[in-house]
Amino acid sequence: MIGPGIEITLTxxxxxxxxxxxxxxxxxxxxxxxxxxTGTKEGCGEGECGACTVLLDGVPVNSxxxxxxxxxxxxxxxxxxxxxxxxxxxxxxxxxxxxxxTPGVVMTAWWVRRNRDLVDAHALRELMAGNLCxxxxxxxxxxxxxxxxxxxxxxxxxxxxxx
Amino acid sequence: MTVYLPGSLVEALELRARxxxxxxxxxxxxxxxxxxxxxxxxxxxxxxLSGVSELRTHTWTDDALVLGAGTTYWDVIRNPKIAEALPLxxxxxxxxxxxxxxxxxxxxxxVVNASPAADGVPVxxxxxxxxxxxxxxxxxxVPLSEFYLGYKQMRxxxxxxxxxxxxxxxxxxxxxxxxxxxxxAQAITKVGVAVTRRxxxxxxxxxxxxxxxxxxxxxxxxxAEERPVSGPSDLxxxxxxxxxxxxxxxxxxxxxxxxxxxxxxxxxxxxxPNFT
Numbered sequence: 001m002i003g004p005g006i007e008i009t010l011t012x013x014x015x016x017x018x019x020x021x022x023x024x025x026x027x028x029x030x031x032x033x034x035x036x037x038t039g040t041k042e043g044c045g046e047g048e049c050g051a052c053t054v055l056l057d058g059v060p061v062n063s064x065x066x067x068x069x070x071x072x073x074x075x076x077x078x079x080x081x082x083x084x085x086x087x088x089x090x091x092x093x094x095x096x097x098x099x100x101x102t103p104g105v106v107m108t109a110w111w112v113r114r115n116r117d118l119v120d121a122h123a124l125r126e127l128m129a130g131n132l133c134x135x136x137x138x139x140x141x142x143x144x145x146x147x148x149x150x151x152x153x154x155x156x157x158x159x160x161x162x163x
Numbered sequence: 164m165t166v167y168l169p170g171s172l173v174e175a176l177e178l179r180a181r182x183x184x185x186x187x188x189x190x191x192x193x194x195x196x197x198x199x200x201x202x203x204x205x206x207x208x209x210x211x212l213s214g215v216s217e218l219r220t221h222t223w224t225d226d227a228l229v230l231g232a233g234t235t236y237w238d239v240i241r242n243p244k245i246a247e248a249l250p251l252x253x254x255x256x257x258x259x260x261x262x263x264x265x266x267x268x269x270x271x272x273x274v275v276n277a278s279p280a281a282d283g284v285p286v287x288x289x290x291x292x293x294x295x296x297x298x299x300x301x302x303x304x305v306p307l308s309e310f311y312l313g314y315k316q317m318r319x320x321x322x323x324x325x326x327x328x329x330x331x332x333x334x335x336x337x338x339x340x341x342x343x344x345x346x347x348a349q350a351i352t353k354v355g356v357a358v359t360r361r362x363x364x365x366x367x368x369x370x371x372x373x374x375x376x377x378x379x380x381x382x383x384x385x386x387a388e389e390r391p392v393s394g395p396s397d398l399x400x401x402x403x404x405x406x407x408x409x410x411x412x413x414x415x416x417x418x419x420x421x422x423x424x425x426x427x428x429x430x431x432x433x434x435x436p437n438f439t
Binding site for chain 2: 048050056059060061066070126128130131132
Protein backbone atom coordinates (compact mmCIF):
# COMPACT_ATOMS: atom_id res chain seq x y z
CA MET A 1 0.00 0.00 0.00
CA ILE A 2 1.30 3.42 -0.98
CA GLY A 3 0.50 5.93 1.76
CA PRO A 4 -1.93 5.48 4.59
CA GLY A 5 -4.95 4.91 2.40
CA ILE A 6 -8.11 6.91 1.90
CA GLU A 7 -11.39 6.32 3.63
CA ILE A 8 -14.33 6.24 1.26
CA THR A 9 -18.01 5.46 1.42
CA LEU A 10 -19.83 3.88 -1.47
CA THR A 11 -22.77 1.67 -2.30
CA UNK A 12 -21.55 -1.78 -3.23
CA UNK A 13 -24.10 -4.19 -4.65
CA UNK A 14 -26.84 -2.23 -2.95
CA UNK A 15 -25.18 -2.02 0.45
CA UNK A 16 -23.75 1.23 1.85
CA UNK A 17 -20.25 0.58 3.04
CA UNK A 18 -17.27 2.47 4.40
CA UNK A 19 -13.84 1.23 3.41
CA UNK A 20 -10.19 2.21 3.42
CA UNK A 21 -8.54 1.97 0.02
CA UNK A 22 -4.87 2.24 -0.85
CA UNK A 23 -3.92 5.26 -2.96
CA UNK A 24 -2.51 2.93 -5.60
CA UNK A 25 -5.43 0.49 -5.73
CA UNK A 26 -7.73 0.29 -8.69
CA UNK A 27 -11.43 -0.33 -8.23
CA UNK A 28 -10.67 -3.82 -9.59
CA UNK A 29 -8.11 -4.46 -6.81
CA UNK A 30 -10.44 -3.14 -4.16
CA UNK A 31 -13.27 -5.41 -5.30
CA UNK A 32 -11.20 -8.55 -5.65
CA UNK A 33 -8.73 -8.25 -2.79
CA UNK A 34 -10.44 -5.77 -0.48
CA UNK A 35 -13.91 -7.27 -0.68
CA UNK A 36 -13.33 -10.80 -1.99
CA UNK A 37 -15.59 -10.17 -4.99
CA THR A 38 -13.51 -12.30 -7.33
CA GLY A 39 -16.20 -12.58 -9.99
CA THR A 40 -14.72 -9.47 -11.57
CA LYS A 41 -11.72 -10.57 -13.65
CA GLU A 42 -8.62 -8.80 -14.80
CA GLY A 43 -7.95 -9.30 -18.49
CA CYS A 44 -5.74 -6.79 -20.25
CA GLY A 45 -5.43 -4.23 -17.46
CA GLU A 46 -5.56 -1.40 -20.00
CA GLY A 47 -9.24 -0.80 -20.63
CA GLU A 48 -9.38 -2.78 -23.83
CA CYS A 49 -11.03 -6.14 -23.16
CA GLY A 50 -13.88 -5.44 -20.75
CA ALA A 51 -13.34 -8.56 -18.58
CA CYS A 52 -13.31 -6.28 -15.50
CA THR A 53 -16.58 -4.53 -16.38
CA VAL A 54 -18.69 -3.42 -13.42
CA LEU A 55 -21.54 -0.91 -13.29
CA LEU A 56 -20.65 2.49 -11.84
CA ASP A 57 -23.77 4.51 -11.13
CA GLY A 58 -25.56 2.02 -13.33
CA VAL A 59 -23.33 2.26 -16.42
CA PRO A 60 -20.63 -0.22 -17.55
CA VAL A 61 -17.03 0.83 -16.87
CA ASN A 62 -13.66 -0.90 -16.84
CA SER A 63 -12.74 -1.31 -13.18
CA UNK A 64 -9.06 -1.66 -14.15
CA UNK A 65 -8.94 1.99 -15.25
CA UNK A 66 -10.48 3.50 -12.12
CA UNK A 67 -8.48 4.43 -9.04
CA UNK A 68 -10.46 3.01 -6.11
CA UNK A 69 -10.78 6.47 -4.55
CA UNK A 70 -12.84 7.56 -7.53
CA UNK A 71 -15.59 5.20 -6.38
CA UNK A 72 -16.30 7.39 -3.35
CA UNK A 73 -19.92 8.41 -3.17
CA UNK A 74 -20.79 6.18 -6.12
CA UNK A 75 -22.78 3.03 -6.63
CA UNK A 76 -20.83 -0.02 -7.80
CA UNK A 77 -22.44 -3.26 -8.97
CA UNK A 78 -20.49 -6.43 -9.66
CA UNK A 79 -21.42 -9.73 -11.28
CA UNK A 80 -22.15 -11.17 -7.83
CA UNK A 81 -25.24 -8.94 -7.69
CA UNK A 82 -26.88 -10.39 -10.79
CA UNK A 83 -29.69 -12.83 -9.86
CA UNK A 84 -28.84 -16.33 -11.01
CA UNK A 85 -32.20 -16.96 -12.64
CA UNK A 86 -31.57 -13.95 -14.85
CA UNK A 87 -28.68 -15.77 -16.48
CA UNK A 88 -30.65 -18.78 -17.71
CA UNK A 89 -31.08 -17.45 -21.23
CA UNK A 90 -27.35 -16.88 -21.56
CA UNK A 91 -26.61 -20.40 -20.31
CA UNK A 92 -29.13 -21.96 -22.65
CA UNK A 93 -27.74 -20.24 -25.71
CA UNK A 94 -24.17 -21.28 -24.95
CA UNK A 95 -23.17 -17.65 -24.64
CA UNK A 96 -20.05 -18.65 -22.78
CA UNK A 97 -17.03 -20.67 -23.80
CA UNK A 98 -13.84 -20.49 -21.76
CA UNK A 99 -15.53 -18.04 -19.41
CA UNK A 100 -12.77 -15.45 -19.02
CA UNK A 101 -14.84 -12.68 -20.57
CA THR A 102 -18.16 -13.86 -19.14
CA PRO A 103 -18.43 -11.76 -15.96
CA GLY A 104 -17.78 -8.61 -18.00
CA VAL A 105 -20.17 -9.70 -20.74
CA VAL A 106 -22.84 -10.39 -18.13
CA MET A 107 -22.45 -6.93 -16.60
CA THR A 108 -22.78 -5.09 -19.91
CA ALA A 109 -25.69 -7.35 -20.84
CA TRP A 110 -27.33 -6.75 -17.46
CA TRP A 111 -27.13 -3.03 -18.12
CA VAL A 112 -28.81 -3.49 -21.50
CA ARG A 113 -31.38 -5.78 -19.92
CA ARG A 114 -32.35 -3.08 -17.44
CA ASN A 115 -32.31 -0.28 -20.02
CA ARG A 116 -34.06 -1.83 -22.96
CA ASP A 117 -34.53 1.47 -24.74
CA LEU A 118 -30.80 1.35 -25.47
CA VAL A 119 -31.43 -1.10 -28.28
CA ASP A 120 -33.70 1.42 -30.01
CA ALA A 121 -30.74 3.72 -30.59
CA HIS A 122 -27.85 1.25 -30.71
CA ALA A 123 -27.16 -2.11 -32.28
CA LEU A 124 -26.56 -4.79 -29.67
CA ARG A 125 -23.14 -5.43 -31.14
CA GLU A 126 -22.26 -1.77 -30.66
CA LEU A 127 -23.37 -1.88 -27.02
CA MET A 128 -21.35 -5.07 -26.46
CA ALA A 129 -18.28 -3.90 -28.43
CA GLY A 130 -16.27 -3.23 -25.28
CA ASN A 131 -16.32 -6.88 -24.22
CA LEU A 132 -13.83 -8.94 -26.14
CA CYS A 133 -14.17 -12.73 -26.31
CA UNK A 134 -10.90 -14.40 -27.21
CA UNK A 135 -12.83 -17.56 -28.08
CA UNK A 136 -14.65 -15.31 -30.61
CA UNK A 137 -17.98 -16.64 -29.39
CA UNK A 138 -19.78 -13.48 -30.37
CA UNK A 139 -22.67 -15.07 -32.24
CA UNK A 140 -23.60 -17.15 -29.19
CA UNK A 141 -23.30 -14.15 -26.91
CA UNK A 142 -25.48 -11.95 -29.10
CA UNK A 143 -27.99 -14.78 -29.63
CA UNK A 144 -28.20 -15.39 -25.88
CA UNK A 145 -28.52 -11.72 -25.18
CA UNK A 146 -31.31 -11.31 -27.71
CA UNK A 147 -33.19 -14.20 -26.09
CA UNK A 148 -32.58 -12.70 -22.66
CA UNK A 149 -33.90 -9.33 -23.75
CA UNK A 150 -37.05 -10.92 -25.13
CA UNK A 151 -37.74 -12.90 -21.96
CA UNK A 152 -39.76 -11.49 -19.10
CA UNK A 153 -38.27 -10.12 -15.90
CA UNK A 154 -35.92 -7.32 -14.84
CA UNK A 155 -37.44 -3.92 -14.33
CA UNK A 156 -36.85 -1.61 -17.23
CA UNK A 157 -35.69 1.72 -15.96
CA UNK A 158 -34.55 0.31 -12.63
CA UNK A 159 -31.12 1.82 -12.99
CA UNK A 160 -29.88 5.07 -14.45
CA UNK A 161 -27.99 3.44 -17.26
CA UNK A 162 -29.53 5.46 -20.01
CA UNK A 163 -28.90 8.78 -18.32
CA MET B 164 1.83 10.01 -3.19
CA THR B 165 -0.88 12.40 -2.17
CA VAL B 166 -4.34 12.35 -3.70
CA TYR B 167 -6.33 15.58 -3.53
CA LEU B 168 -10.08 15.11 -3.64
CA PRO B 169 -11.82 18.46 -4.25
CA GLY B 170 -15.59 18.53 -4.04
CA SER B 171 -16.09 21.82 -5.88
CA LEU B 172 -14.48 23.82 -8.66
CA VAL B 173 -13.30 26.54 -6.26
CA GLU B 174 -11.59 23.90 -4.18
CA ALA B 175 -10.10 22.24 -7.26
CA LEU B 176 -8.62 25.54 -8.50
CA GLU B 177 -7.19 26.29 -5.05
CA LEU B 178 -5.54 22.86 -4.94
CA ARG B 179 -4.33 23.27 -8.51
CA ALA B 180 -2.66 26.56 -7.54
CA ARG B 181 -1.04 25.10 -4.44
CA UNK B 182 0.01 21.80 -6.00
CA UNK B 183 0.71 22.53 -9.68
CA UNK B 184 2.68 19.31 -10.15
CA UNK B 185 -0.22 17.06 -9.08
CA UNK B 186 -1.69 15.38 -12.17
CA UNK B 187 -5.34 16.24 -12.77
CA UNK B 188 -7.40 13.11 -13.46
CA UNK B 189 -11.03 12.82 -14.51
CA UNK B 190 -12.23 9.66 -16.26
CA UNK B 191 -8.82 8.01 -16.20
CA UNK B 192 -9.21 6.35 -19.59
CA UNK B 193 -5.71 7.47 -20.56
CA UNK B 194 -4.01 7.85 -17.17
CA UNK B 195 -5.47 4.62 -15.79
CA UNK B 196 -3.85 2.44 -18.44
CA UNK B 197 -1.24 0.21 -16.76
CA UNK B 198 -2.01 1.92 -13.45
CA UNK B 199 -0.08 -0.61 -11.30
CA UNK B 200 3.10 0.06 -13.30
CA UNK B 201 2.54 3.78 -12.86
CA UNK B 202 2.13 3.28 -9.12
CA UNK B 203 5.25 1.11 -8.92
CA UNK B 204 7.45 3.90 -10.23
CA UNK B 205 7.17 7.40 -8.87
CA UNK B 206 3.41 7.80 -8.86
CA UNK B 207 3.49 11.55 -8.12
CA UNK B 208 0.52 13.38 -6.68
CA UNK B 209 -2.99 13.42 -8.10
CA UNK B 210 -5.81 15.94 -8.31
CA UNK B 211 -9.07 14.06 -8.75
CA LEU B 212 -11.62 16.07 -10.72
CA SER B 213 -14.23 13.30 -10.80
CA GLY B 214 -15.99 14.72 -7.75
CA VAL B 215 -16.33 18.23 -9.19
CA SER B 216 -19.92 18.17 -10.39
CA GLU B 217 -19.75 21.69 -11.92
CA LEU B 218 -17.43 20.31 -14.57
CA ARG B 219 -19.95 17.75 -15.73
CA THR B 220 -22.71 20.19 -16.68
CA HIS B 221 -23.37 21.75 -20.04
CA THR B 222 -25.23 24.96 -20.86
CA TRP B 223 -26.76 26.41 -24.00
CA THR B 224 -26.28 30.11 -24.65
CA ASP B 225 -27.83 32.02 -27.57
CA ASP B 226 -24.97 31.16 -29.84
CA ALA B 227 -22.97 28.36 -28.25
CA LEU B 228 -23.00 25.09 -26.39
CA VAL B 229 -20.68 25.24 -23.41
CA LEU B 230 -19.58 21.73 -22.50
CA GLY B 231 -18.16 21.31 -19.03
CA ALA B 232 -14.72 19.74 -19.36
CA GLY B 233 -15.92 16.74 -17.34
CA THR B 234 -18.77 15.92 -19.73
CA THR B 235 -18.34 12.35 -20.90
CA TYR B 236 -18.73 10.95 -24.39
CA TRP B 237 -21.72 8.98 -23.15
CA ASP B 238 -23.36 12.17 -21.82
CA VAL B 239 -23.15 13.53 -25.37
CA ILE B 240 -24.25 10.32 -27.08
CA ARG B 241 -27.42 10.25 -24.97
CA ASN B 242 -28.32 13.90 -25.61
CA PRO B 243 -30.66 14.30 -28.62
CA LYS B 244 -30.36 18.08 -28.59
CA ILE B 245 -26.60 17.88 -29.04
CA ALA B 246 -27.04 15.28 -31.78
CA GLU B 247 -29.25 17.72 -33.63
CA ALA B 248 -27.16 20.86 -33.14
CA LEU B 249 -23.66 19.40 -33.36
CA PRO B 250 -23.90 15.94 -34.92
CA LEU B 251 -20.17 15.43 -35.27
CA UNK B 252 -19.78 15.39 -31.48
CA UNK B 253 -22.06 12.37 -31.29
CA UNK B 254 -20.47 10.73 -34.32
CA UNK B 255 -16.97 11.04 -32.84
CA UNK B 256 -18.12 9.99 -29.36
CA UNK B 257 -19.63 6.79 -30.73
CA UNK B 258 -16.34 5.91 -32.39
CA UNK B 259 -14.33 6.27 -29.17
CA UNK B 260 -13.71 2.92 -27.45
CA UNK B 261 -17.01 1.35 -26.42
CA UNK B 262 -19.48 2.18 -23.66
CA UNK B 263 -17.00 1.38 -20.88
CA UNK B 264 -14.69 4.09 -22.24
CA UNK B 265 -17.44 6.43 -23.42
CA UNK B 266 -18.96 6.48 -19.93
CA UNK B 267 -15.66 7.59 -18.37
CA UNK B 268 -13.70 9.53 -20.98
CA UNK B 269 -14.28 13.27 -20.83
CA UNK B 270 -14.10 15.94 -23.55
CA UNK B 271 -11.77 18.05 -21.45
CA UNK B 272 -9.57 15.05 -20.77
CA UNK B 273 -9.38 14.28 -24.48
CA VAL B 274 -8.20 17.86 -25.10
CA VAL B 275 -5.54 18.01 -22.37
CA ASN B 276 -4.22 14.50 -22.87
CA ALA B 277 -3.06 16.09 -26.13
CA SER B 278 -2.78 12.85 -28.05
CA PRO B 279 -2.35 13.33 -31.80
CA ALA B 280 -4.88 10.48 -32.11
CA ALA B 281 -7.57 12.15 -29.97
CA ASP B 282 -10.95 11.57 -31.63
CA GLY B 283 -12.86 14.30 -29.81
CA VAL B 284 -10.46 17.06 -30.77
CA PRO B 285 -10.85 17.07 -34.59
CA VAL B 286 -14.60 17.53 -34.44
CA UNK B 287 -14.31 20.25 -31.79
CA UNK B 288 -11.71 22.04 -33.90
CA UNK B 289 -13.83 21.73 -37.03
CA UNK B 290 -16.57 23.56 -35.10
CA UNK B 291 -14.12 26.35 -34.06
CA UNK B 292 -14.36 25.40 -30.39
CA UNK B 293 -12.82 27.73 -27.82
CA UNK B 294 -11.41 26.50 -24.51
CA UNK B 295 -12.14 28.13 -21.21
CA UNK B 296 -9.07 27.99 -18.96
CA UNK B 297 -9.45 28.80 -15.31
CA UNK B 298 -7.09 29.30 -12.43
CA UNK B 299 -7.63 30.50 -8.87
CA UNK B 300 -6.96 34.02 -10.13
CA UNK B 301 -9.11 34.24 -13.22
CA UNK B 302 -10.13 32.78 -16.54
CA UNK B 303 -9.25 33.12 -20.20
CA UNK B 304 -10.42 31.83 -23.56
CA VAL B 305 -8.15 30.17 -26.11
CA PRO B 306 -9.24 28.89 -29.53
CA LEU B 307 -8.65 25.14 -29.63
CA SER B 308 -6.87 25.54 -32.97
CA GLU B 309 -4.22 27.65 -31.17
CA PHE B 310 -3.98 25.52 -28.04
CA TYR B 311 -1.40 22.95 -29.13
CA LEU B 312 2.20 24.09 -29.51
CA GLY B 313 3.81 20.74 -30.34
CA TYR B 314 3.66 17.11 -29.33
CA LYS B 315 1.94 17.08 -25.92
CA GLN B 316 2.72 20.80 -25.59
CA MET B 317 -0.15 23.12 -24.69
CA ARG B 318 -0.90 26.72 -23.91
CA UNK B 319 -1.76 25.81 -20.35
CA UNK B 320 -0.06 27.53 -17.42
CA UNK B 321 0.69 25.79 -14.13
CA UNK B 322 -2.32 26.44 -11.95
CA UNK B 323 -4.76 26.40 -14.87
CA UNK B 324 -7.38 23.81 -15.70
CA UNK B 325 -9.43 23.46 -18.86
CA UNK B 326 -12.90 23.87 -17.39
CA UNK B 327 -15.15 24.36 -20.41
CA UNK B 328 -15.40 24.05 -24.16
CA UNK B 329 -17.42 26.70 -26.01
CA UNK B 330 -18.79 25.40 -29.30
CA UNK B 331 -20.44 28.01 -31.56
CA UNK B 332 -23.90 27.08 -32.83
CA UNK B 333 -23.96 27.66 -36.57
CA UNK B 334 -25.69 26.27 -39.59
CA UNK B 335 -23.35 24.16 -41.65
CA UNK B 336 -23.76 23.11 -45.26
CA UNK B 337 -21.63 20.05 -44.67
CA UNK B 338 -20.37 18.22 -41.55
CA UNK B 339 -18.38 15.02 -41.69
CA UNK B 340 -16.05 12.92 -39.56
CA UNK B 341 -14.29 9.77 -40.62
CA UNK B 342 -12.06 7.55 -38.54
CA UNK B 343 -9.91 4.70 -39.80
CA UNK B 344 -8.88 2.14 -37.19
CA UNK B 345 -8.37 -1.60 -37.00
CA UNK B 346 -12.03 -2.04 -36.09
CA UNK B 347 -15.02 0.20 -35.41
CA ALA B 348 -14.79 -0.02 -31.64
CA GLN B 349 -11.93 -0.09 -29.15
CA ALA B 350 -9.40 1.04 -31.74
CA ILE B 351 -7.02 3.96 -31.69
CA THR B 352 -7.17 6.01 -34.85
CA LYS B 353 -4.68 5.41 -37.66
CA VAL B 354 -6.03 8.31 -39.68
CA GLY B 355 -8.97 10.56 -38.98
CA VAL B 356 -10.47 13.71 -40.41
CA ALA B 357 -13.28 16.12 -39.53
CA VAL B 358 -14.65 18.53 -42.13
CA THR B 359 -17.18 21.33 -41.90
CA ARG B 360 -18.29 23.85 -44.53
CA ARG B 361 -20.29 27.06 -44.32
CA UNK B 362 -20.58 28.53 -47.82
CA UNK B 363 -16.95 28.81 -49.00
CA UNK B 364 -15.50 28.54 -45.51
CA UNK B 365 -14.00 25.13 -44.89
CA UNK B 366 -12.46 23.52 -41.84
CA UNK B 367 -10.44 20.39 -42.43
CA UNK B 368 -8.94 18.91 -39.26
CA UNK B 369 -6.89 15.72 -39.23
CA UNK B 370 -5.74 13.46 -36.41
CA UNK B 371 -2.99 10.84 -36.10
CA UNK B 372 -1.01 12.41 -38.96
CA UNK B 373 1.04 15.10 -37.16
CA UNK B 374 2.48 15.77 -33.68
CA UNK B 375 -0.86 17.34 -32.75
CA UNK B 376 -4.38 17.24 -34.08
CA UNK B 377 -4.20 19.96 -36.73
CA UNK B 378 -6.09 22.10 -39.19
CA UNK B 379 -5.11 21.58 -42.82
CA UNK B 380 -4.96 25.12 -44.22
CA UNK B 381 -3.65 24.15 -47.66
CA UNK B 382 -6.48 21.70 -48.18
CA UNK B 383 -8.95 24.27 -46.87
CA UNK B 384 -7.73 26.82 -49.48
CA UNK B 385 -7.84 24.24 -52.26
CA UNK B 386 -11.45 23.52 -51.38
CA ALA B 387 -12.43 27.17 -50.96
CA GLU B 388 -10.88 28.06 -54.32
CA GLU B 389 -12.57 25.07 -55.95
CA ARG B 390 -9.38 23.96 -57.63
CA PRO B 391 -9.90 20.91 -59.87
CA VAL B 392 -9.34 17.54 -58.20
CA SER B 393 -9.65 14.40 -60.30
CA GLY B 394 -8.49 11.84 -57.75
CA PRO B 395 -6.93 11.36 -54.33
CA SER B 396 -3.46 12.05 -55.68
CA ASP B 397 -4.49 15.62 -56.56
CA LEU B 398 -4.95 16.24 -52.83
CA UNK B 399 -1.51 14.89 -51.95
CA UNK B 400 0.55 18.08 -52.47
CA UNK B 401 -1.75 20.16 -50.26
CA UNK B 402 -1.85 17.42 -47.64
CA UNK B 403 1.94 17.14 -47.70
CA UNK B 404 2.10 20.82 -46.79
CA UNK B 405 -0.36 20.34 -43.91
CA UNK B 406 0.49 17.05 -42.20
CA UNK B 407 3.58 14.99 -41.35
CA UNK B 408 2.56 11.39 -40.64
CA UNK B 409 5.02 8.94 -39.11
CA UNK B 410 5.51 5.17 -38.86
CA UNK B 411 4.47 3.79 -35.49
CA UNK B 412 2.98 0.71 -33.87
CA UNK B 413 -0.43 1.31 -35.45
CA UNK B 414 0.39 2.27 -39.01
CA UNK B 415 2.93 3.73 -41.43
CA UNK B 416 3.50 7.22 -42.75
CA UNK B 417 2.78 6.04 -46.29
CA UNK B 418 -0.48 4.33 -45.38
CA UNK B 419 -1.63 7.37 -43.43
CA UNK B 420 -0.84 9.83 -46.22
CA UNK B 421 -2.53 7.70 -48.88
CA UNK B 422 -5.58 6.85 -46.84
CA UNK B 423 -6.09 10.43 -45.70
CA UNK B 424 -6.10 11.56 -49.35
CA UNK B 425 -8.50 8.78 -50.29
CA UNK B 426 -11.01 9.28 -47.49
CA UNK B 427 -11.01 13.03 -48.16
CA UNK B 428 -11.50 12.55 -51.88
CA UNK B 429 -14.31 10.01 -51.58
CA UNK B 430 -15.88 11.81 -48.63
CA UNK B 431 -15.98 15.19 -50.40
CA UNK B 432 -16.63 14.13 -53.98
CA UNK B 433 -20.38 14.54 -53.80
CA UNK B 434 -20.00 17.84 -52.01
CA UNK B 435 -17.52 19.49 -54.36
CA PRO B 436 -18.36 20.16 -58.03
CA ASN B 437 -14.64 20.62 -58.70
CA PHE B 438 -14.01 16.98 -57.69
CA THR B 439 -14.33 14.77 -60.74
